[in-house]
Amino acid sequence: MSVGILGTKLGMTQVFDETGKAIPVTVIQAGPCIVTQVKTIQTDGYSAVQVAYGEVKQKALNKPELGHLAKSNCAPMRHLHEYRLENPSEFQLGQQIKVDAFSTGQTIDVIGTSIGRGFAGYQKRHNFKRGPMSHGSKNHRAPGSTGAGTTPGRVYPGKRMAGRLGGSQVTIRKLTVIRVDSERNLILIKGAIPGKPGALVNVVPATIVGHK
């Protein structure tokens, strides 16, 4: 468990590496995040740090929110996020977390919200095969059978059907940092990440099974 950083997805482009290969990258503008609360086992029952990101006008927040941020002398910020930590005492209120926390070549996980696709059918949502489009067929994008007949006499829970697709939290694991620009608070990450440009993303060091 370690502290990550919150950021905004800006979009994708490509960069050439030393060997001349084109690498697809996603540009993220991340941080600076400000530590707004340090939670310890004694006071809160668990240990974590809470960080704020995304400056907004003062009128966008209500009094309790502003009061909470004022404790760490933080400007009005839209997003708060907690990172569970073993040892949160290394962090003080008002401390800034910047993109320098990451380095080129590091593996990271990116957590974001996928693009919402509304009410989607079987093919788009669950990759079902479709029926024949011609030769008199009227079964184009229908689901087929949803189960047996009189026994069990019901559709089993969890049967894949049409419904809302996207707009859910997605973690893309083990992405590589290609470049860190601390002047402009930018991180370039190899590959695609969830959401559209402008979406909030959470960049954390990769959690690898067997490592702490």
Next chain:
Amino acid sequence: MLHAQEIIRSIEAEQMKSDLPIIYVGDTVKVGVIIQEGGKERTQPYEGVVIAKRGSGINQNLTVRKVFQGIGVERVFPIHSPQIENIKVLRRGKARRAKLYYLRDRIGKATRLKQRFDRAL
């Protein structure tokens, strides 16, 4: 805070080449490709007709076609790649469309394009 496209364009601008000639579809070009050979670098020329231009910004590509030993060869070059040392326009050709894929179906004399002289080399 969000001027996403400006930031992305400035990242691309760092690697984009400014000394490239203006290339049109139908031109005959000579592309110098850097190749690694046993730890040594050398430039290999590749000459042919530009039959398509694709992409924009740093992702701009040229499809260059030539006939080598009776076999049509097409290579796609990302023109801003560091592997491309230089591009030289040898001849301006007259083309009435943006993609000259019809040249693939032609052989011999029929693949020639008329030269045009109103565009400087």
